[in-house]
Amino acid sequence: MxxxxxxxxxxxxxxxxxxxxxxxxxxxxxxxxxxxxxxxxxxxxxxxxxxxxxxxxHELPHRKDQINNMATILVAALRGETPSNILIYGKTGTGKTASAKFVSQELEKTSQKYDVPCEVEYINCEVTDTQYRVLAQLANTFIEQNRAFVDARVEELEALRDEAESDPAALETGGSDDVFAEPDEPDDSADPDGEFEELRKRFDSVADIEERIETLHEEKAEMEQVPMTGWPTDRVYATFFDAVDYVERVAVIMLDEIDKLVEKSGDDTLYNLSRMNSELDNSRVSIIGISNDLKFTDFLDPRVKSSLGEEEIVFPPxxxxxxxxxxxxxxxxxxxxxxxxxxxxxxxxxxxxxxxxxxxxxxxxxxxxxxxxxxxxxxxxxxxxxxxxxxxxxxxxxxxVVRTLPTQSKLVLYAILLLEDNGVHNVNTGEVYNIYKTLCDELDADVLTQRRVTDLISELDMLGIVNAVVVSKGRYGRTKEISLSVPVEETEAVLEADSRLSDIENVTPFVQARFDN
Ligand SMILES: Nc1ncnc2c1ncn2[C@@H]1O[C@H](COP(=O)(O)OP(=O)(O)OP(=O)(O)O)[C@@H](O)[C@H]1O
Structure with a gap:
């Protein structure tokens, strides 16, 4: 990671x-x-x-319980077992990512110490937000690792071949025909003192070693990186599957902002990831999903939901x-x-x-x-x-927030702002709508219905840009009173910096004229 x-x-x-x-x-x-x-x-x-x-x-005060909880679940990976999937919830800034990354680093460190193959792959789904991209990124990471793995094997075999060439007795006879570095072979590269002990047993002749080196070269040549677009999803998935299963390992896939992935592209990725263990031969996959949207699992297929939420950890504010x-x-x-x-x-x-x-x-x-x-x-x-x-x-x-609003919302906000600028406070939707329509005419923009504009005002209210309160007008019914919740000057500057809105010329007299009517 x-x-x-x-x-x-x-x-x-x-x-x-x-x-x-x-x-x-x-x-x-x-x-x-x-x-x-x-x-x-x-x-x-x-x-x-x-x-x-x-x-x-390196230290995360007040997250000891959550960190211990995660570690207790993930320790299974160090025993060669499949850890349960974990869903981590909590509002923004409650230390979810920092804690999960901390635990991952510790996990990888310990796995190296005990020579247990275990890796954590981190993906931020706000950036990598489609099934294609998630699978491609994972596939490419594992392919890189597999290539390095093959290179290390080839290097060892070449050294053994050189040794055997100068001293044919170096190879013990009677070794199995088992081909070294078949996917289910354990990684013995971290045994420098063993000096090819295991290897020697496996090869009868220099030709055998040459053949294995050749096979490894061929396998490496077939490890094709997934392009960032263009392949059918099935092919990307198959490539990822083969890449992760090439060697024995536990792969922990950490999907941060997992709700963004589901929002953008449904739950297919999670469905595929969560059921792949039954088909993998050498490796195991476990998922950690991180989200600040407590409700996102409501949109998941029930099978995905129960598999993903095997363990849930909550991060309180x-x-x-x-x-x-x-x-x-x-x-x-x-x-x-x-x-x-x-x-x-x-x-x-x-x-x-x-x-x-x-x-x-x-x-x-x-x-x-x-x-x-x-x-x-x-x-x-x-x-x-x-x-x-x-x-x-x-x-x-x-x-x-204002800068990134869609144009129609900017026009509605501009209408409210112009009214305030002209001393008209606590305006109602009808007044906003009239000014909004005139602005649209000026700009040749589509005019939305008053109902739609009311919705946009509610959205601005939720974003904290305007304040819209429903007030009772006695027997005249109820109406919304709308006021700006943000500083006029700065908001005006941001709106006027938008090239589409800057076409409105001389707005103040033009708004004034509307009040005079
Ligand atoms: N207990 C803690 N001790 C030290 N720093 C912390 C702690 N909790 C959070 N932080 C820091 O606060 C910032 C936000 O934390 P983090 O990114 O982990 O939050 P999050 O819950 O993942 O938020 P989001 O959902 O927005 O991604 C980071 O800089 C992180 O280092």
Whole structure:
């Protein structure tokens, strides 16, 4: 599996200061370069990488139970048995991926120590989200390993052949005809002191060895990598199947964000993976699925559901105290001594606990607060930096959500924004719809029905961009009052940066005219 480890010593390259170019260019004596000013401040970070999401921590406070639970299930792999499949649930940032990767690393380490063939393959299904891609990625990984396995075998056999050529008595006669490195042969390469002891017994002559080397070369030539598109799925599956079964091993396949795979391409992949053990001769496959959507198994075929959920492990959200512990551990490595004022960690933990106990959010807050302090050239990170970091992260989130909205939702949002901009607050759907229609006319865009626009407003409400509350108007019935929940100026800037919306010219007088009517 891929291991993302931190890289030390990149502190200065990571800095994100704003530089006043005029000051630099005005520097007449020319001694001070562009970066001198920035380097002169006392650094706050010792190793900022430790706070990044890509860092896999060696210690995971408050996840002992879940980690032990996983290890108890997976230890079967080290005994050559098939571990039960595991489903891991929990909200975002509760340490599911970090814990699962930690356990995998330990599993692989121990399997090497005891020379038990066991591998963990990690796939992020948000990125690799179709059956084809998942199977192709797995097939190619195993093919790579098989090729390396064959190379190692050939190297040993060539050494044995050379030895036998100079001393034919080196080969013990009467050995079995069994062809070495048939798939069900155990891997004895990790026995350097055995000096071909086993091998010698298996070959009667140099010609035998040559023949086996030839066969291995042929097998390797047939190990064709799966292209990223183009093959029928059956062929990809067959290639993956052969690749995983080429040698004896337990393969643990970790599917992170497994719900995204099911959402995008159904449960065929899981169906195929979960029933393949009955057909494999040499290897065993076990699946770890990780999801933050507790409901995704409702959409699975019942057979897949029961096979996948043989064991379930839940990761509850962290509370503020637990988040503080996590931050404490990381901050000791991430920051210089005394770089954090007393309130910083409790405040980051409290903010993140309000957000559903998300450790990622807590770490982001702490890193951003540190960056803001660094930018201010402060000597330490203060409570105020944390508050500013909280605003910045929230704003970044809003900007990203608005930027990636579909055009029709952007038009509805723009209509609400223009109304607010013109002093009309708590508008109703009809008012929004009128402005929306006029915007569509201006842009020559399709006009959706009012009912559909009402749905889009509800979606914006769920995303936290607008607030839509149903209010009673007495005998006039009930209506929705809609208001913006995000800052007007920034939202307007993001909307106007969209090339399709920037065609709307001079909107304010045009909206004003509608109110005058
Ligand atoms: N107990 C912990 N100790 C130290 N760091 C932690 C702990 N739990 C989570 N983290 C850190 O928080 C961040 C998010 O964790 P992780 O990616 O494991 O969450 P997740 O539950 O898989 O979230 P998602 O569902 O969004 O993928 C990572 O940087 C991880 O290192």
């Amino acid at each position: 891929s291991d993302e480890t931190p890289t030390d010593g990149r502190r200065t390259a990571d800095r994100d200061f704003e530089v006043d170019l005029d000051d630099v260019l005005d520097d007449e004596d020319g001694d001070e370069g562009l970066f001198d000013d920035l380097l002169s401040g006392e650094p706050i970070f010792e190793n900022k990488e430790v706070l990044r999401p890509s860092y896999t921590p 962290y509370d503020a105290n637990q988040l503080r512990d996590i931050l404490q551990h990381r901050s000791e490595v991430a920051f210089k001594a005394n770089a954090l004022s007393e309130d910083v960690l409790p405040l980051c933990a409290a903010f993140a606990a309000q957000e559903h106990g998300d450790a990622r959010r807590a770490l982001d807050l702490l890193r951003t607060a540190g960056e803001l302090a660094e930018r201010d050239q402060s000597e330490s990170v203060s409570e105020e930096h944390v508050r500013r970091a909280q605003d910045k992260i929230e704003l970044d989130r809003v900007v990203e």
